[in-house]
Each structure stands twice: as structure tokens, then as C-alpha cells.
Amino acid sequence: MVHEEVEETAADIAEMEIRGAATIARAAADALRTQAHESEADSPEAFREELRAAARRLHETRPTAVSLPNALRYVLRGMEGDSVVDLRASVVETVEEFEAELDVAQENLGQVGANRLRDGDTVMTHCHSTDALSCVKAALEDGKEISAVVKETRPRKQGHITARQLREWGVDVTLVVDNAARRYLDDVDHVLVGADSIAADGSVVNKIGTSGLAVNARERGVPVMVAAQTLKLHPDTLTGHTVEIEMRDESEVLTESERADIAAGDDPEDPGLTVENPAFDVTPPRYVDAIVTERGQFPPESIVTLMRELYGGGTTEPWAKQE
Numbered sequence: 228m229v230h231e232e233v234e235e236t237a238a239d240i241a242e243m244e245i246r247g248a249a250t251i252a253r254a255a256a257d258a259l260r261t262q263a264h265e266s267e268a269d270s271p272e273a274f275r276e277e278l279r280a281a282a283r284r285l286h287e288t289r290p291t292a293v294s295l296p297n298a299l300r301y302v303l304r305g306m307e308g309d310s311v312v313d314l315r316a317s318v319v320e321t322v323e324e325f326e327a328e329l330d331v332a333q334e335n336l337g338q339v340g341a342n343r344l345r346d347g348d349t350v351m352t353h354c355h356s357t358d359a360l361s362c363v364k365a366a367l368e369d370g371k372e373i374s375a376v377v378k379e380t381r382p383r384k385q386g387h388i389t390a391r392q393l394r395e396w397g398v399d400v401t402l403v404v405d406n407a408a409r410r411y412l413d414d415v416d417h418v419l420v421g422a423d424s425i426a427a428d429g430s431v432v433n434k435i436g437t438s439g440l441a442v443n444a445r446e447r448g449v450p451v452m453v454a455a456q457t458l459k460l461h462p463d464t465l466t467g468h469t470v471e472i473e474m475r476d477e478s479e480v481l482t483e484s485e486r487a488d489i490a491a492g493d494d495p496e497d498p499g500l501t502v503e504n505p506a507f508d509v510t511p512p513r514y515v516d517a518i519v520t521e522r523g524q525f526p527p528e529s530i531v532t533l534m535r536e537l538y539g540g541g542t543t544e545p546w547a548k549q550e
């Protein structure tokens with residue numbers, strides 16, 4: 228029932244071949260369009276259940292970036308019609324609308340963020356965030372010279388993607404190991420990061436290491452700017468839900484031979500080595516100076532007003548099986 232290309236997209240998201248909250252959202256919406264295009268459903272209800280099943284498959288891939296369920300909701304809410312032909316057309320049209328909104332949102336967000344960057348500023352980045360880099364791109368287009376200290380971001384080294392993109396734009400890059408961040412903060416004018424989810428209290432969920440960087444930045448007096456489209460606002464947190472932090476496989480941290488070497492003396496019956504690999508962490512609002520969105524910039528404590536405006540009607544799970 229779920230088309231093989233949807234299964235492929237789901238696998239790519241789960242294995243981080245497709246990664247980053249905005250990119251994941253775009254891929255998920257595109258997968259639902261494929262499901263609609265390729266559906267051979269012989270009734271409107273069968274078509275609707277196919278799209279719900281595809282959305283459930285995509286939803287179960289990664290739990291932390293709210294852009295994924297927000298994208299799935301957006302598309303399924305646009306599915307309407309009394310025939311398969313009309314239902315298919317509504318899904319295709321809704322995905323195209325979603326993609327256009329993503330493009331405009333990231334560009335507008337970039338302009339808001341660029342206004343906070345001065346000519347000659349140095350930013351420190353963590354992980355790879357297309358929302359964050361849209362601010363740098365807009366600043367460069369405004370004729371500002373920007374340089375960057377890029378944290379490699381263990382264990383998957385997404386900082387290399389950021390470094391490559393910045394070099395393509397002609398931005399001078401200093402690549403550092405994550406543990407060197409505090410040392411370089413004295414040479415930095417802004418910490419500039421993205422977000423996977425933003426909670427109603429202004430907490431920012433982003434790649435593991437963001438919270439430590441924000442604490443160090445506050446101690447060093449460096450402002451922390453979080454670039455996040457409103458797609459990253461997590462509506463379930465309006466009603467007290469917490470954001471699940473994805474725990475990824477130890478193989479991203481330790482190879483099997485490294486594990487065997489470390490645990491060489493272990494009693495196989497009583498293995499004492501545990502490797503934990505949380506993929507994200509939570510930065511409290513007190514360490515965030517501004518949340519930059521396509522709707523403007525907000526101090527973290529007031530992001531809830533925007534969240535209520537956009538998502539106040541509460542959230543549903545339109546992908547749930549219908550009884």
C-alpha cells in the first residue's frame with residue numbers, strides 16, 4: 228500500500244541520508260505527492276487510507292524535528308474531494324503550496340537574520356542548518372563581509388556540510404573540533420544555529436552540543452541567534468508535551484573494533500561498557516537572545532504568542548488509522 232519511493236524516502240530520513248529539519252519536511256511532503264501520484268486506489272476512502280499510511284511511515288522515522296509532523300499535517304489537511312481524481316489533485320496542489328511557502332519562509336527569515344549581522348562579523352555555527360545559513364547568505368547579498376568559525380559537530384560532522392557551503396559562497400571558514408568552541412568564542416560576534424523544535428516556553432531543541440555552546444556563549448557575552456522557520460514551532464508543547472530526544476545507534480560514536488578494544492577485559496556475561504548517542508539537546512530560553520523566524524525576531528519568552536496564533540487550534544494526528 229505504501230509506495231516503494233515513500234519507503235525509500237523514509238529509510239533515507241531514518242539513516243540520515245536526508246537530514247536537517249527543513250530538508251526532512253520537504254522530502255516528506257514530496258513523498259506524499261509521490262504516493263498520491265502513484266496510488267492505484269479504487270475508492271476515495273482507500274486513497275485517503277493510503278496517504279495516511281504513507282504519512283505514518285514517514286512520521287515514525289525520526290521523533291525530534293517537529294517540521295516532519297507539521298509537514299505531514301499540512302499536506303493531509305489539504306487533502307479533499309469526493310473522488311480519487313479530486314483527492315489526488317488536492318494533495319499535489321497542497322504539496323506545491325507547501326514547497327512554495329518553505330522557499331519564501333527561508334528567504335524572509337534570512338533577511339530578518341541578516342539585519343542582525345554587521346559587515347565584518349564572525350559567526351560560530353553548530354551542525355548544518357539551512358535556516359541559519361540563509362541569514363549568512365542574505366547578509367552576503369547585502370554586501371556584508373562575514374566569516375565563520377564552524378564546529379565540526381560530532382559524531383556525524385554536519386559542520387563539514389556547513390563549511391563546504393560557506394566556502395562556495397566565499398566565506399572564510401575556521402573549522403574547529405567541538406571541544407574548542409569556548410576558546411574561539413572571544414573571536415566571534417554571534418552564535419548562529421538552527422532548530423529542530425521550539426517549545427512554547429522558548430526552549431530550543433537542536434543538535435546535541437547546542438546547549439553547551441549557548442551556556443559558553445552567555446558566559447563569554449556572545450549573543451545566541453536561533454534561526455527557525457515557524458515550521459519548527461512545536462504545537463504539542465502548548466499543552467505541556469515534551470519533545471522526544473532521539474537516541475541514535477552507538478555505531479555513529481564507536482566502531483565495533485574500538486568497542487572490542489575498550490571492552491577487551493570485560494566479562495562477556497557482565498558487559499560494563501554503555502555508549503549513549505543522544506542526537507539533540509534542549510537549550511533553555513535564558514541562553515537564547517533571539518529566535519529569528521520569517522515572521523520577525525522574537526525573544527524566546529514571547530515565541531508562545533506566535534505559536535498560539537499559528538497553531539492555537541491544537542494538533543491532531545491526521546495520519547492515524549480511522550476506525
Ligand SMILES: O=C(COP(=O)(O)O)[C@H](O)[C@H](O)COP(=O)(O)O
Nearest residue numbers: 246247248249356357358421422434
Ligand atoms: O539539528 C540539526 C540537524 O540534525 P540532523 O543532522 O540530525 O538532522 C539542524 O540544526 C536542524 O535540523 C535545523 O536545520 P535546518 O535549518 O536545515 O532545518
